[in-house]
Each structure stands twice: as structure tokens, then as C-alpha cells.
Amino acid sequence: MAHRPVQARPGYPLQVISADSAADKPSGLVVHSLAKARIVSAAGDLFAEHGVGGTSLQMIADAIGVTKAAVYHQFKTKDEIVVAAVEEELSRLTAVMDAAEAEAGAAVERVPEALLTRIVDLALERHRMEFALAGDPVIGRYFADHEPFRQVVDRLYRLLTGETGPEARIRAAMLTAAIGGAAMHPLVADLDTDTVRDQLLHLGRRFLDLPG
Template sequence: MHVVSARERLLTAALDLFAEHGVSGTSLQMIADRLGVTKAAVYHQFQSKDDIVLAVIDPALNRLGPIADEAEAQRGNAARREQVLAGVVDLVVGFRKVSATLSFDPVVMRLVRAHPALRNLQRIRRLLGGTAPDPGSRVRMAVIAGGLMMAGADPAVTGLDDEDFRDHLLAAGRRILKG
């Protein structure tokens, strides 16, 4: 049985409030009120709202390095590409709610642009074959990067269970990468 910590409850409440009001529209007092605690109790866990946002998105961003590591351990470009595609798809599926809630938020975009884990996105692009200079490769990378990452935020796929969603994302990614 998993016991939910105070930190996990706070992050869940914050994510729910971010979904309702956006990051900028959510105050620390709102988070405290949702939890039935004082604002001081929120500050005991996190020093700022940015720290809360980072705690929500860090697990996803921190998966980028291991995805690239696992892919780089494969033999051959095709195996590397398949491994990184599967890893990114699993990431999208696993963090659907975070993606749907925070993908377009300007505060989140600012924090993500400064996040050290972003250097791993370049590794992932390289593993997918995105360093080729030709226009077709560059467009395929843009579609993969934007399309797969944003798929979790699309209301059209909300009703799909994780397994179906994963299977269809993998199939779409493979078709795009074929060119």
C-alpha cells in the first residue's frame, strides 16, 4: 500500500489548481486552502510557486537523460531510434495530466527553457536522426518533437486508455520517422 506524503498531496493539489486556474492564477494560499493547511505549511515544503511547478515537471524532464542513455546503449541507428521513440512515447503517456495541464503555460515554458535537463533533448533529437541538414529531416523532427510531446495535452485523446494511446503514438512516430 502506497502512503501519500504531504509533499505528494501538495503537488497533486497544485496540479489540480494549475489545471483550473493556470500557474499564474494559482496562489500559494489557494494551494493551502485546497489542502486545509496554512500557507506556512506550504512554505515548509517549498520556498516558492516556481519550486512547486519544478517539482511537478522535474520527474518528466529528468527522464530525458535515461531515455537517451538507454537508446545510446543500443547497437545500430535503427535500434537507437526505436528505443528513444519508445522512451519518449512512454514519457508522454506517463505524464499525460502534467502535459495537458502545463504545456502552454508561460510560467512553465520559462522554467523549462532554463532547466538543465533540456540538454538531453538534443541527444534525443540526434538519436532520432534529427541532425541531418536536409529540410525533410528537420521538418520530421519538428513534427515528432511537437506532435508527440503535445499529444498528451490534446482533448481528442483523453478517452484513450494508456495502452491504446501508447500503441497509436508509437505507430504515428514510426510513420513520421520513415519520411
């Protein structure tokens, strides 16, 4: 099956920031060379669509119009690409959480609302990349004992629910999985982005027992 080359989505940057544009990158994002950035960007899209296990190095090469040898020149193994893709997405989630906390300031109770809004926007803009990676069973096995991964995910769940413990983690996991899945579900494919966004926010607030 042929895969179309990965391009920047209208209104949004490529998924990985290259070293050439490092001066303009959002705070906290991983910086790669342009060649590596293209590979990680293509891989991330394919991982979200097919899962890590269903994505081959040849598929990644085809997506950006290069040979598999060219991919190997930048990354020795597929595992290295997986790590780079996850680190990139974790940096975006960290930036989103930092922004939500900064917006809420001293009003800690406002953090879940601010974070929910940013998560919904991220899911729509990024085609559920973060949530697809976070829910991928292969990723889970890779990063089950990876402390930075666990810290980012635990922080996300804590900020969303304002609580800790198994119940809070499960609630937040259900919500983020639902947002990521609904954002790209075939049943909403014919709806405009504003409608999908409004409904995701409305239902997310209800799930978290937030005002509005």
C-alpha cells in the first residue's frame, strides 16, 4: 500500500522542529536535524495510524520519499525512531501542561479547564498523535519503566483530575483516550472542527465535573 508524503497540516508546523528553526521553536520541544525531523514526523503519523507494530521502516521511508538505507543513515534501529517520536510528543504534552498551569496561576482549581481546552486543541491539531502513542501497547512495553515517560503521564492525569491514585489515573486515561479517539472517529468525519471541538469540551467538562 502506498503512503503519501508527510506534509505540514494547514495552519500548523511539521510535527518535529528541525535545528534550522530552533530559534523559533516552542519552549521544551525536542530539536532534531532536518533529516531526522522528517523521519520522526513521518513515523509519528504512521504510528498513530497503524500502531508501532504495524509500521515498518520501509513505510517510513516511502512516506518521505527516500530509501530505507537513508533512514538507517539517521537512525540505526526502529527502536531509536520510536524513542525519538515519543520524546517529541512528551515534550509537546509538557509544554501544554506548563501553559495550562501558567494560565491558571494561583487559581489551582482552574488548571483542569485550561488543560482540557489545550488537550482538545492538541488532539484536533495533531490528529490524536499523543494519545495514540500513549495508548499503543508496544509503546507501553517500551516505556513501562521509563521514568520521564511515567512522570509526564502521571502529571497529566494529576492535573486533569486534581487527584492521585488509581481511580484518578483511570478517569484521566479514559478521558484522554476518548478525546483522541473521538477527534478522528469516522462518525465525526463530516462535522466541522468547531463543532467537534465544542462537543469535546462540553463532554470533557461533564466527565471531569467542571462548570459549563
